[in-house]
Amino acid sequence: EVQLVESGGDLVQPGGSLRLSCAASGFTFRNYEMNWVRQAPGKGLEWVSHINTGGSTIYYADPVRGRFTISRDNAKNSLYLQMNSLRGEDTAVYYCASGYSSSWVDYWGRGTLVTVSS
Amino acid sequence: SYELTQPPSVSVSPGQTASITCSGDRLGNKYASWYQQRPGQSPVLVIYQDYRRPSGIPERFSGSNSGNTATLTISGTQALDEADYYCQAWDTSMVFGGGTKLAVL
Numbered sequence: 364e365v366q367l368v369e370s371g372g373d374l375v376q377p378g379g380s381l382r383l384s385c386a387a388s389g390f391t392f393r394n395y396e397m398n399w400v401r402q403a404p405g406k407g408l409e410w411v412s413h414i415n416t417g418g419s420t421i422y423y424a425d426p427v428r429g430r431f432t433i434s435r436d437n438a439k440n441s442l443y444l445q446m447n448s449l450r451g452e453d454t455a456v457y458y459c460a461s462g463y464s465s466s467w468v469d470y471w472g473r474g475t476l477v478t479v480s481s
Numbered sequence: 482s483y484e485l486t487q488p489p490s491v492s493v494s495p496g497q498t499a500s501i502t503c504s505g506d507r508l509g510n511k512y513a514s515w516y517q518q519r520p521g522q523s524p525v526l527v528i529y530q531d532y533r534r535p536s537g538i539p540e541r542f543s544g545s546n547s548g549n550t551a552t553l554t555i556s557g558t559q560a561l562d563e564a565d566y567y568c569q570a571w572d573t574s575m576v577f578g579g580g581t582k583l584a585v586l
Binding site for chain 1: 482511512514516518523524525526529530535565567569570571573574575576577578579580
Protein backbone atom coordinates (compact mmCIF):
# COMPACT_ATOMS: atom_id res chain seq x y z
CA GLU A 364 0.00 0.00 0.00
CA VAL A 365 1.33 3.41 -0.98
CA GLN A 366 1.81 5.73 1.97
CA LEU A 367 3.01 9.31 2.17
CA VAL A 368 3.20 10.59 5.74
CA GLU A 369 3.94 14.25 6.33
CA SER A 370 5.25 15.67 9.58
CA GLY A 371 6.70 18.89 10.95
CA GLY A 372 3.69 21.18 10.73
CA ASP A 373 3.30 23.56 13.66
CA LEU A 374 2.31 27.02 14.83
CA VAL A 375 5.12 29.45 14.05
CA GLN A 376 5.51 33.21 14.28
CA PRO A 377 5.86 35.39 11.17
CA GLY A 378 9.46 35.39 10.04
CA GLY A 379 10.08 31.98 11.55
CA SER A 380 11.19 28.70 9.98
CA LEU A 381 9.91 25.15 9.76
CA ARG A 382 11.09 21.96 8.10
CA LEU A 383 8.48 19.59 6.76
CA SER A 384 9.24 15.93 6.12
CA CYS A 385 7.45 13.27 4.10
CA ALA A 386 8.11 9.57 4.61
CA ALA A 387 7.25 7.41 1.61
CA SER A 388 6.54 3.69 1.52
CA GLY A 389 4.81 1.12 -0.65
CA PHE A 390 6.38 2.23 -3.93
CA THR A 391 9.83 2.77 -5.47
CA PHE A 392 10.39 6.30 -4.21
CA ARG A 393 13.49 6.98 -6.30
CA ASN A 394 11.48 6.49 -9.50
CA TYR A 395 8.86 9.12 -8.67
CA GLU A 396 8.82 12.87 -9.12
CA MET A 397 7.75 14.64 -5.93
CA ASN A 398 5.81 17.78 -5.12
CA TRP A 399 4.60 19.86 -2.23
CA VAL A 400 1.07 21.21 -2.68
CA ARG A 401 -0.70 23.38 -0.14
CA GLN A 402 -4.28 24.29 0.64
CA ALA A 403 -5.16 27.32 2.72
CA PRO A 404 -8.24 26.97 4.94
CA GLY A 405 -11.36 26.92 2.78
CA LYS A 406 -9.35 27.50 -0.40
CA GLY A 407 -8.21 25.51 -3.41
CA LEU A 408 -5.06 23.56 -4.14
CA GLU A 409 -1.86 25.52 -4.75
CA TRP A 410 1.30 23.90 -6.06
CA VAL A 411 4.41 24.88 -4.07
CA SER A 412 7.45 23.03 -5.38
CA HIS A 413 8.63 20.10 -7.52
CA ILE A 414 11.75 17.94 -7.52
CA ASN A 415 12.65 15.30 -10.08
CA THR A 416 13.71 11.75 -9.31
CA GLY A 417 17.41 12.48 -8.86
CA GLY A 418 17.02 15.89 -7.27
CA SER A 419 18.75 17.70 -10.13
CA THR A 420 15.70 19.62 -11.40
CA ILE A 421 13.71 21.79 -9.01
CA TYR A 422 10.90 24.27 -9.51
CA TYR A 423 9.18 26.68 -7.14
CA ALA A 424 5.99 28.68 -7.25
CA ASP A 425 6.60 32.42 -7.34
CA PRO A 426 5.16 33.11 -3.84
CA VAL A 427 7.74 30.82 -2.18
CA ARG A 428 10.80 31.14 -4.42
CA GLY A 429 13.80 32.29 -2.40
CA ARG A 430 12.17 31.34 0.92
CA PHE A 431 11.44 27.61 0.57
CA THR A 432 13.85 24.80 -0.36
CA ILE A 433 12.77 21.35 -1.49
CA SER A 434 15.04 18.33 -1.20
CA ARG A 435 14.87 14.54 -1.15
CA ASP A 436 16.88 11.61 0.19
CA ASN A 437 16.24 8.55 -1.96
CA ALA A 438 18.20 6.33 0.45
CA LYS A 439 15.75 7.28 3.20
CA ASN A 440 12.63 7.40 0.98
CA SER A 441 12.03 10.92 2.23
CA LEU A 442 11.06 14.33 0.90
CA TYR A 443 11.65 17.63 2.70
CA LEU A 444 10.58 21.25 2.56
CA GLN A 445 12.63 23.86 4.40
CA MET A 446 10.48 26.94 4.90
CA ASN A 447 12.08 30.22 5.98
CA SER A 448 10.78 33.77 6.42
CA LEU A 449 7.26 32.44 6.90
CA ARG A 450 4.30 34.74 6.35
CA GLY A 451 0.64 34.62 7.31
CA GLU A 452 -0.30 33.71 3.76
CA ASP A 453 1.77 30.52 4.08
CA THR A 454 -0.81 29.17 6.53
CA ALA A 455 -2.15 25.98 4.95
CA VAL A 456 -2.24 22.22 4.97
CA TYR A 457 0.86 21.05 3.13
CA TYR A 458 0.53 17.86 1.11
CA CYS A 459 3.34 15.63 -0.05
CA ALA A 460 2.44 14.37 -3.53
CA SER A 461 4.13 11.88 -5.86
CA GLY A 462 3.87 11.34 -9.58
CA TYR A 463 5.46 8.86 -11.97
CA SER A 464 5.42 11.75 -14.41
CA SER A 465 5.88 15.44 -13.72
CA SER A 466 2.55 16.00 -15.44
CA TRP A 467 0.27 14.68 -12.68
CA VAL A 468 0.10 13.45 -9.09
CA ASP A 469 -0.58 9.78 -8.47
CA TYR A 470 -0.59 9.77 -4.66
CA TRP A 471 -1.21 12.29 -1.92
CA GLY A 472 -0.38 12.25 1.76
CA ARG A 473 -2.85 13.29 4.46
CA GLY A 474 -1.15 16.64 4.91
CA THR A 475 0.41 18.57 7.78
CA LEU A 476 -0.91 21.90 9.04
CA VAL A 477 1.33 24.95 9.10
CA THR A 478 -0.05 27.97 10.92
CA VAL A 479 1.84 31.25 10.77
CA SER A 480 0.58 33.66 13.39
CA SER A 481 1.79 35.80 16.26
CA SER B 482 1.86 32.65 -15.59
CA TYR B 483 -0.44 29.93 -16.88
CA GLU B 484 -4.00 29.84 -15.55
CA LEU B 485 -6.78 27.26 -15.51
CA THR B 486 -10.39 28.38 -15.05
CA GLN B 487 -13.21 26.23 -13.66
CA PRO B 488 -16.82 27.08 -12.79
CA PRO B 489 -17.18 27.49 -9.01
CA SER B 490 -20.10 25.09 -8.81
CA VAL B 491 -22.04 22.53 -10.80
CA SER B 492 -25.29 20.84 -9.78
CA VAL B 493 -26.63 17.51 -11.00
CA SER B 494 -29.48 15.18 -10.12
CA PRO B 495 -28.66 11.63 -9.02
CA GLY B 496 -28.30 9.31 -11.99
CA GLN B 497 -27.72 12.15 -14.46
CA THR B 498 -24.51 13.22 -16.18
CA ALA B 499 -22.31 15.95 -14.73
CA SER B 500 -19.79 17.86 -16.82
CA ILE B 501 -17.09 20.05 -15.32
CA THR B 502 -15.01 22.22 -17.62
CA CYS B 503 -11.48 23.55 -17.29
CA SER B 504 -10.24 26.29 -19.60
CA GLY B 505 -6.70 27.37 -20.37
CA ASP B 506 -4.74 28.76 -23.28
CA ARG B 507 -4.08 25.87 -25.70
CA LEU B 508 -4.81 23.42 -22.91
CA GLY B 509 -5.36 20.73 -25.53
CA ASN B 510 -1.61 20.77 -26.19
CA LYS B 511 -0.91 19.74 -22.60
CA TYR B 512 -1.97 16.79 -20.47
CA ALA B 513 -4.95 17.52 -18.21
CA SER B 514 -5.56 15.69 -14.96
CA TRP B 515 -8.48 15.76 -12.53
CA TYR B 516 -8.64 15.27 -8.77
CA GLN B 517 -11.58 14.62 -6.47
CA GLN B 518 -11.46 15.98 -2.93
CA ARG B 519 -14.18 15.07 -0.48
CA PRO B 520 -14.60 17.25 2.64
CA GLY B 521 -11.83 16.68 5.15
CA GLN B 522 -9.92 14.31 2.87
CA SER B 523 -6.86 14.46 0.65
CA PRO B 524 -7.29 14.78 -3.12
CA VAL B 525 -7.57 11.63 -5.23
CA LEU B 526 -6.51 11.34 -8.87
CA VAL B 527 -9.51 10.38 -11.03
CA ILE B 528 -8.26 11.21 -14.56
CA TYR B 529 -4.75 11.65 -15.95
CA GLN B 530 -3.32 12.18 -19.42
CA ASP B 531 -6.63 13.72 -20.46
CA TYR B 532 -8.77 10.55 -20.32
CA ARG B 533 -6.96 7.73 -18.52
CA ARG B 534 -8.48 6.35 -15.29
CA PRO B 535 -6.24 5.10 -12.48
CA SER B 536 -6.91 1.65 -11.12
CA GLY B 537 -9.93 1.67 -8.82
CA ILE B 538 -11.65 4.70 -10.34
CA PRO B 539 -15.16 3.82 -11.58
CA GLU B 540 -15.85 3.78 -15.30
CA ARG B 541 -18.47 6.50 -14.87
CA PHE B 542 -15.56 8.98 -14.69
CA SER B 543 -14.25 10.06 -18.09
CA GLY B 544 -12.23 12.92 -19.50
CA SER B 545 -11.48 14.76 -22.71
CA ASN B 546 -9.20 17.61 -23.72
CA SER B 547 -9.20 19.63 -26.92
CA GLY B 548 -8.57 23.20 -27.95
CA ASN B 549 -8.71 25.37 -24.86
CA THR B 550 -10.98 23.14 -22.78
CA ALA B 551 -10.68 19.94 -20.79
CA THR B 552 -13.84 18.29 -19.51
CA LEU B 553 -14.49 15.84 -16.71
CA THR B 554 -17.69 13.87 -17.22
CA ILE B 555 -19.37 11.81 -14.53
CA SER B 556 -22.09 9.52 -15.87
CA GLY B 557 -24.82 8.15 -13.62
CA THR B 558 -23.75 10.52 -10.87
CA GLN B 559 -24.09 9.19 -7.34
CA ALA B 560 -24.41 10.96 -4.00
CA LEU B 561 -20.89 9.87 -3.09
CA ASP B 562 -19.55 11.83 -6.08
CA GLU B 563 -20.40 15.07 -4.30
CA ALA B 564 -17.01 16.71 -3.79
CA ASP B 565 -14.66 19.40 -5.01
CA TYR B 566 -12.98 18.68 -8.33
CA TYR B 567 -9.73 20.26 -9.49
CA CYS B 568 -8.20 20.22 -12.93
CA GLN B 569 -4.43 20.38 -13.29
CA ALA B 570 -1.86 20.75 -16.05
CA TRP B 571 1.88 21.18 -16.33
CA ASP B 572 3.17 24.26 -18.10
CA THR B 573 6.54 25.46 -16.82
CA SER B 574 5.20 24.44 -13.44
CA MET B 575 2.27 22.52 -12.03
CA VAL B 576 -0.96 24.51 -12.26
CA PHE B 577 -4.33 23.81 -10.62
CA GLY B 578 -7.70 25.22 -11.50
CA GLY B 579 -9.64 26.99 -8.79
CA GLY B 580 -11.87 24.00 -8.17
CA THR B 581 -15.52 23.15 -8.80
CA LYS B 582 -17.94 22.10 -6.08
CA LEU B 583 -20.18 19.36 -7.45
CA ALA B 584 -23.56 19.20 -5.74
CA VAL B 585 -25.69 16.10 -6.24
CA LEU B 586 -29.23 17.29 -5.55
